Amino acid sequence: MRASRLQLLAAAGVAVASLALTACQDGTGTRDEGASASQPGASTPSDASSQAPEESASGSGGNASTANGSTGPGGDTAGSGESGSGSGSKGSSAGKGSAPGGSDDAPATFNPCNGSNTSVSAAPVSRPVNHMLITVKNTGSKNCDLTYYPVLRFDEMQWVPQPVEESKPQAVVTLAPGESAYAGVLLSAADGSGSGGATGKKLAVGFQGRTPNSDGGPAAIPSLPAAGVYYDSSLTVTYWQSSADDALTY
Secondary structure (H helix, E strand, O other): OOOHHHHHHHHHHHHHHHHHHHHHHHHOOHHHHHHEEEHHHHHHHHHHHHHHHHHHHHHHHHHHHHHHHHOOOOHHHHHHHHHHHHHHHHOOOOOOOOOOOOOOOOOOOOOOOOOOOOOEEEEEEEEOOOOOEEEEEOOOOOOEEEEOOOOOEEOOOOOOOOEEEHHHHOOOEEEEEOOOEEEEEEOOOOOOOOOEEEEEOOEEEEEEOOOOEEEEOEEEOOOOOOOOOEOOOOEEEEEOOOOHHHHHOO
């Protein structure tokens, strides 16, 4: 009786083993299902961990973009920084471009010569004929710069004498204290071709600033001969020169 029970148990064990082997072979057994179920569970943390840095980086990128954007405070600051850099660049090149005196190199520190820091004289000369020499002497305590050409006005004259373009210098005329510069004036045509002749009793000598036709400061009123100075429509003036000879060349 005991042997029969053992035989029955053995037969049952063989049957169970046979069923388990069959299940493993066709891929539908419990072990296969368990392995299949465990795979998504194992891959999920991996997927999550692989996506987390991307989301974090994207989030950080978004914050950085906002901070540097044109609409946020950070953007305004960044814009100001860029603008400041541009201003610095502009400041470093301020001495270039349309420079006084026809030069491409303007003084780094511009201090105009004018009626407040110079003494000015205007005197007709014998040679060349019908010419006058304007002399400007720096009476100040520091260098001053003469830009372009003097702006002349006799009495209530309503027009401005034009410059002799051929006299434009290569650099601004800078005067140290005590130094002088000059401008030559053609008063009238030697052949009498000029028109509208008049005798000037008073002369105002205007000064230009860093840019053409800008105000360089107070004008000077030099003395003229008692008989006055005759001029006509040929009236022209040179750019400021470092020597009297150069000023009277034109």
